[in-house]
Amino acid sequence: MNTLLSDNGFTNSVIVCEGGERRQDSVRQGLERLGDCDLVVVHDGARPFITSELLDRGISMASLTGAATAAVPVKDTIKESDEEGVVVRTIPRDRLWSVQTPQIFRTSLLRKAHSLVQDIVTDDASMVEAIGHPVKLFFGSYSNIKITTPEDLAIADAIMNRRANTSREHGFDVHPLVQGRALVLGGITIPFEKGLAGHSDGDGLIHAVIDAILGAAALGDIGTHFPPGDDRYKGVASGKLLHITLELLRSNRWRVTFVDATILAERPIPEAPHGQHTRVARRHITTDRRLRKRQGDNNRRFGIYRAR
Numbered sequence: 682m683n684t685l686l687s688d689n690g691f692t693n694s695v696i697v698c699e700g701g702e703r704r705q706d707s708v709r710q711g712l713e714r715l716g717d718c719d720l721v722v723v724h725d726g727a728r729p730f731i732t733s734e735l736l737d738r739g740i741s742m743a744s745l746t747g748a749a750t751a752a753v754p755v756k757d758t759i760k761e762s763d764e765e766g767v768v769v770r771t772i773p774r775d776r777l778w779s780v781q782t783p784q785i786f787r788t789s790l791l792r793k794a795h796s797l798v799q800d801i802v803t804d805d806a807s808m809v810e811a812i813g814h815p816v817k818l819f820f821g822s823y824s825n826i827k828i829t830t831p832e833d834l835a836i837a838d839a840i841m842n843r844r845a846n847t848s849r850e851h852g853f854d855v856h857p858l859v860q861g862r863a864l865v866l867g868g869i870t871i872p873f874e875k876g877l878a879g880h881s882d883g884d885g886l887i888h889a890v891i892d893a894i895l896g897a898a899a900l901g902d903i904g905t906h907f908p909p910g911d912d913r914y915k916g917v918a919s920g921k922l923l924h925i926t927l928e929l930l931r932s933n934r935w936r937v938t939f940v941d942a943t944i945l946a947e948r949p950i951p952e953a954p955h956g957q958h959t960r961v962a963r964r965h966i967t968t969d970r971r972l973r974k975r976q977g978d979n980n981r982r983f984g985i986y987r988a989r
């Protein structure tokens with residue numbers, strides 16, 4: 682758990698503690714480890730679509746009332762049955778709510794509820810209700826689902842896709858072809874009589890990709906991070922710079938899902954050995970949105986190699 686937090690750039694102090702047998706035991710373990718604070722927010726790890734707006738709404742409400750829980754109006758008709766599955770009654774739904782987390786409480790109130798209530802409950806609000814303190818409902822979100830059964834995963838997928846915060850940027854780079862240098866493009870050495878000039882290995886394809894990535898994440902540009910002329914980057918394999926860039930990206934909680942790169946060459950260049958560019962891309966691009974495309978007419982003056 683600690684590795685997961687640090688890998689994803691969470692630098693706040695997070696105390697990880699073991700859960701208990703029942704949900705309420707897990708919450709109590711957390712409460713025991715918590716220091717002094719006015720309010721405590723209890724949230725199900727199984728509800729990953731909480732938003733800061735939802736949290737703010739709940740905190741404002743609990744600051745006024747001492748206890749508040751997210752909830753959404755029930756959409757289905759709710760019926761109660763007997764043991765044989767026969768309907769006993771239909772409950773009017775105009776006052777029914779489907780209760781979610783976050784649930785927010787004055788810390789002293791929740792501690793008191795946990796020390797007094799021994800019954801098995803399914804949420805913390807029930808404990809606070811049981812000791813006679815009113816719990817105010819605030820509007821949660823129909824997207825704040827609890828992932829419980831396999832079909833919830835498909836719904837979660839759809840919510841995630843709708844929410845994806847994507848950013849795109851272009852990058853480009855120009856290097857002259859000169860004698861006496863290896864031709865490196867996309868981290869692959871291509872047998873050719875000339876190579877690209879540069880302070881680094883001159884891999885303009887990787888430089889353009891780095892620039893696009895940094896630009897999309899608003900993290901500056903290649904020159905800011907790897908200043909031209911700096912001795913550390915003399916002859917450097919640009920793949921190393923890409924690696925550093927991707928680390929920076931990860932620590933800022935971005936990831937690359939799609940890269941489309943085109944090489945325009947002054948004259949046709951030989952194709953990289955079959956499949957190598959695709960393999961390089963596969964190592965760095967984290968979704969299945971990888972396509973392969975090749976375009977070009979080697980009889981013209983410009984050779985174009987396109988790798989996705």
Ligand SMILES: Nc1ccn([C@@H]2O[C@H](COP(=O)(O)O)[C@@H](O)[C@H]2O)c(=O)n1
Binds near residue numbers: 703704708726727829
């Ligand atoms: N021993 C347990 C059991 C459950 N939890 C967490 O509670 C959340 C939802 O539980 P439901 O009973 O409402 O499905 C979920 O995030 C579980 O991880 C727990 O912490 N300890």
Ligand SMILES: C[C@@]1(CO)OP(=O)(O)OP(=O)(O)OC[C@H]1O
Binds near residue numbers: 914922
């Ligand atoms: C990575 C760097 C480092 O000197 O590579 P160069 O080979 O100088 O290539 P260029 O694309 O002109 O500028 C990027 C530089 O920051």
